[in-house]
Amino acid sequence: MKKALGIDLGGTKIAVAIVDDKGNIFGNVERFPTPKTKKEIVETLKNIISKYENEVDFFALATAGAVNNENTRVIGSTANLPKGYKDIDFQSLTNKKFFLENDANCAAWAEYKIGASKGCKNSVMLTLGTGVGGGIIIDGKLLKGKSGSAGEMHFMMSRNQERSCTCGTFDCFEAYASGNGLRKTAIETTKNPDVTTYDVIQGAKDNVDTCLKALEIWQNDIALGILGLANIFDPDCFVLSGSMEKFVDTKKIEKFVNKNTVTTPTKIFHAKAGNYSGLIGAALLGFEKI
């Protein structure tokens, strides 16, 4: 049986586990803090590789940042990772094959193979965390675009430059649908500039009107964005993942979207592939491509 080492490398931590071609994890998931410099990241990866090299057939990395269509290099920005990260030549670190893909794409692939969108050949995954990530599957293939960086959820939600976005422009979906977007919406409803995302969630649980209102507006914004994506992609389903997805009423959004779409009814699911969907998805993609 072939095995891969799945590696999920994010802004704060690295998780690694041995994965088979069915998406099963073998043994323990090892975790490391993400080092602060490129050099230390390379050292950490070398240590991981030397430890597992004899146990696996290849390495599969789910990484922040866009990945090229050859699955060999990070391209574009990786705001949460150190300068120079994207210059790492991962393949040079091992004699086994080293495969990489964007972490949101990996998670979307894991949902498609073993999770909430299993069997849905056309699906859109939205990762609702501090920001918003996206992984889009069309006809059973990841949408990569000409350079590999497709699937960015920076489409406009306003023409009026109302709210700045991490991408440098204004009013992107991310600026409203993310955890940070919820916080900004709550600043408007609570008139408290220091309100945190946690405050809003706690306040909503405690039935504080202004927090309930913020959560409602936030979900409406997510629904509007999903409606637009439903009209563009006519997907079998959407999958919501990330730390914020549990606060979304998927049934309510599904009803809104299906009432208003000009394509055909779709479904909206909570993610099911678990906390290690990134490294599992990387491994499963690697099994297809290597």
Add this chain to the structure above:
Amino acid sequence: MKKALGIDLGGTKIAVAIVDDKGNIFGNVERFPTPKTKKEIVETLKNIISKYENEVDFFALATAGAVNNENTRVIGSTANLPKGYKDIDFQSLTNKKFFLENDANCAAWAEYKIGASKGCKNSVMLTLGTGVGGGIIIDGKLLKGKSGSAGEMHFMMSRNQERSCTCGTFDCFEAYASGNGLRKTAIETTKNPDVTTYDVIQGAKDNVDTCLKALEIWQNDIALGILGLANIFDPDCFVLSGSMEKFVDTKKIEKFVNKNTVTTPTKIFHAKAGNYSGLIGAALLGFEKI
């Protein structure tokens, strides 16, 4: 040499021509007004078919409305065509193969094969007319979605229900980027509720401030929408077609998009495949699929 009869069936007219597998038109393009009832449309198609049946290998229809993934039936709404149009069983009208596809998809395919986006495996075509149509090509294949109706350009441009759209919701890209959207923008800039799209274009030529302003806002809205699509699709290029595209400064929009995209630089082209791109694209798609 194989030949198809390309048929473009729109809300006001039907155009037909013999097309080869290189997209060349043979002989004249015949035109008919689109009849007002389903029964008369079927009669007209029967007449066309009996006239050309011995000259061609198959029939290829570019039609208003979404078309299923088997390319046999119209699904979804066709606002400009009579009730019952989508129930027509086109294949029953002839013993030769009868292939159909949505007209915007056909035009996008013609641009990809012989026009402005020739050789661009990832492209987005926007048809700017009374409304806005879309045809999206990913990795050399039309984006169809689960049912065939993908590519609808109804994504939100505002969260505030500022402008109603033909789709029944508010503030879609179509409601701003279409000819009708330009008219609505001009109503705001000129304070004249009776202003027409033609008036705006003429006024802009005559350097009327309010009309120049409307045209500027309209192009900004198109640019915002294209930026969002560039971030989602990371395409090689965009192609603008339809009656309104000649009023768009593609270079200006390209500059704006490439300054602000989080993916990689793209190109924006005027359409090149001509007035018969719909029937040519239908034929070329038919040659691939039949």
